[in-house]
Amino acid sequence: MPELRASALVDAPVAAVAGALLETSLITGFGVKVPGALLCLGDVLTGPFGVKLTVTRADLSGVSAAGEFLELHTDLVVTGAGTMVVDRVSWATVGGVVGRFADVTVGRGMALRVLEKRSALLAERCRELSEARVVVGAAIVRGGRLLAQQRAYPESHAGQWELPGGRVEPEEKPEEALVRECVEELGVPVEVGAQVGPDVPLKKDMVLRIFAAELVGGEPEALEHNAVRWLTADELPSTDWLPADRVLVPALQQLLI
Template sequence: MPELRATTLVDAPLHTVAAALLDARLLTTSIRGLGVRITSAEPLLRVGAELAGSVGPVNGRLVVTRADVTGVSAELVGGPLPRFTLVTDLLHTGGGTMVVDSVEWGSPGGPFGRLADVLVGRGLALRVLQARADAVARRSVELVGARVVVGAAVVRDGAVLAQQRAYPPDAAGRWELPGGGVEPEERDVDAVARECAEELGVVVAVGDRIGPDVPLRADLLLRVYTARLVEGEPEAREHLALAWVPPEELDSLDWLPADRVLLPALHDLLEPRE
């Protein structure tokens, strides 16, 4: 089974590179002009998201199977190839973040299919991997200086606190984690505590960072921390409603796109693995 791998060292923190990988536009635009076309109906890659793809006249669908701080993976569903996977792994090093891109595919058509792999498939795959790696490196460097919005994963009795947006109109009725913008010279953890006090009327103890940073706009990132209630009972001061969401209900809630990316991290938080 043919497999190709490309490695790039990016001068940016691992969480920032992970954020760059989540930008669906990065994947869809970086390979234009190479005879490969990938489109996404969603702005962010998340587990379960589907991408429509084509190589010349051959069409198929890629389903995202991983999208977290360790990287991104996608597998082909349907199409003429018996197997096709696209994997990006991230590794922290002393000199930056190592980005390891690999693509693996099955060869239809016996010896003629294998010949096509050598003459066409491998060369095209290498160009795609290089274009993607270059785009990831550029976007990661851009995001290093991005402004930050923090979110709080407030957990109690095995459930996480979610709040339902009241505005703007395109977000009204959907759910998100509590949080807000980090002020100049303010630390992330202090912003989490302040936002919980302002939005919910509670005092929290801020814990560890979870999940990847999520790109909201070209110069804005969402960064989420765990939090524990210390004082007060949460109130919906600026939102339509609050809800304590157990793990079995996480996937059914109508989350905003950025918060939906974080569902695997929330599942891990509420259902710790042994």
């Protein structure tokens, strides 16, 4: 299969770049139809001429989508000067003069123009997300299970599940906010660990940032939600998550392995 490669250095943390790549608004401008605002593992994308691609990766390492005739891969590499974004596009071709002409004019020419335009959009979005307000969430694991809580409000999301957490207040560090939120929502203290997965865009100027966390003591209670529940790795994909939390399912499953 012919392959086209392109790369660009983005002056932003890898978590912000990976989060920006999740936003489907970066590709809908190129005639791609998507199921939602954020890319999730297993989503089916429909491009021009009815080409269908299935999302096979969407995490801190980048995103990938593959179909019968086309594959798209974006890999992220952390460097001392920022995050290197490496795009790879490969496609099936037909033989003969017509096939070679299509590879050069339609394949390489069109793909390169699309990648260049998307690269500029990505860089701008990453700058916005690097300065965005932060909502924190806790990935609390105990005995190979992840703690989730069920929303009671608003009505549009009542009954769906999310990780404990909330907004970071002014002059508050994300880790401090997460400790406070776990006490307010669950009635338990936690010890905050490393970040899990990318920064997930919630709004133009707001991102969700998840941290691994460990219970220090006590038993979590649903003080502000309908219920709390401990989930196994196998239960995570079928749980009715809020859209932003669903994006993180692959990263959360890794915590339970």
